Amino acid sequence: MEIDQDLLQEQIQNAKAGKQAAFNFLLDQFWNQVYGFQLKRVRSEYEAEDITIETFSKAFDKIDSYDSSYKFQTWLITISKNIQIDKSRKSNANITRATEAQAEQFERIADQTPSPEDKLITEQNLAQLLLYIKMLKPHYQEVINLRYFREMTYNEISSALNEPLNNVKVRLLRARKLLAEIINQNDHT
Numbered sequence: 001m002e003i004d005q006d007l008l009q010e011q012i013q014n015a016k017a018g019k020q021a022a023f024n025f026l027l028d029q030f031w032n033q034v035y036g037f038q039l040k041r042v043r044s045e046y047e048a049e050d051i052t053i054e055t056f057s058k059a060f061d062k063i064d065s066y067d068s069s070y071k072f073q074t075w076l077i078t079i080s081k082n083i084q085i086d087k088s089r090k091s092n093a094n095i096t097r098a099t100e101a102q103a104e105q106f107e108r109i110a111d112q113t114p115s116p117e118d119k120l121i122t123e124q125n126l127a128q129l130l131l132y133i134k135m136l137k138p139h140y141q142e143v144i145n146l147r148y149f150r151e152m153t154y155n156e157i158s159s160a161l162n163e164p165l166n167n168v169k170v171r172l173l174r175a176r177k178l179l180a181e182i183i184n185q186n187d188h189t
Contacts, residue, residue, distance in 0.1 A: 003029055008072060015063050023060055026072075027173060031056075033073055034080050041084055046139075051087065053174065055080040057166035132182045140175035147172055 008029075014022035034055050038048035059066075059079050066075055133141055146152045146160060157172075158165040 009068060012063070012066060012068070012072060015060070016066075024173070024177075026060075027056055027170075028177070030073060030076055031174075034076050037077055038080055038084060041081075046137075047087075049137075051080060051084050053167055053170045054083050057164070057170040058083065060170070061166055129183075132179060132186065135182050136175060136178055139171070140178060143168065143172045144175050144179065 011022045011025045015026060031052065035048055035052045038051045038055075039045065042048050042051065055076060059076055066072065133144055136144065142161070143157060146157045147154075152160065154165055154168055154172075157163075158168045161168065163171075
């Protein structure tokens with residue numbers, strides 16, 4: 001389905017202004033295209049998901065550099081392709097930690113208000129919520145557990161997982177979205 005270009009440009013401008021809802025919109029609109037592109041390249045769900053998370057993390061970190069004369073999807077795919085090539089070249093290297101400057105830039109994206117997913121998480125019956133969380137892939141279960149049950153900050157999670165801060169934020173965003181979908185599906189059955 002084609003996205004209305006005026007709406008897309010408006011959301012990109014909102015993202016450049018640091019509005020969390022715009023980042024959520026862009027993630028929702030383009031996740032499947034970037035993930036599908038990587039899945040065809042690497043043929044591993046986990047690796048494709050990891051690269052997709054890094055793609056959005058990098059894109060959101062560098063959103064100010066996006067040039068609207070190019071298609072946004074093409075820009076994302078190019079970032080994704082470059083990340084995958086770098087990972088292939090450095091297959092035995094550790095993931096590089098985000099610099100303090102990158103971390104400070106990404107802090108501007110921090111969500112100041114509880115999202116609908118946050119509200120669902122806090123309102124659900126704990127036993128039922130744990131069952132829903134167990135339906136997520138292990139690396140999503142882990143970030144949900146660290147953030148909501150162990151009440152760790154993004155920086156603490158980043159240190160605990162030895163992952164760049166921006167990767168942790170995007171993974172948590174994706175985990176919350178998937179968890180909300182599971183909750184909604186099970187509440188409607």
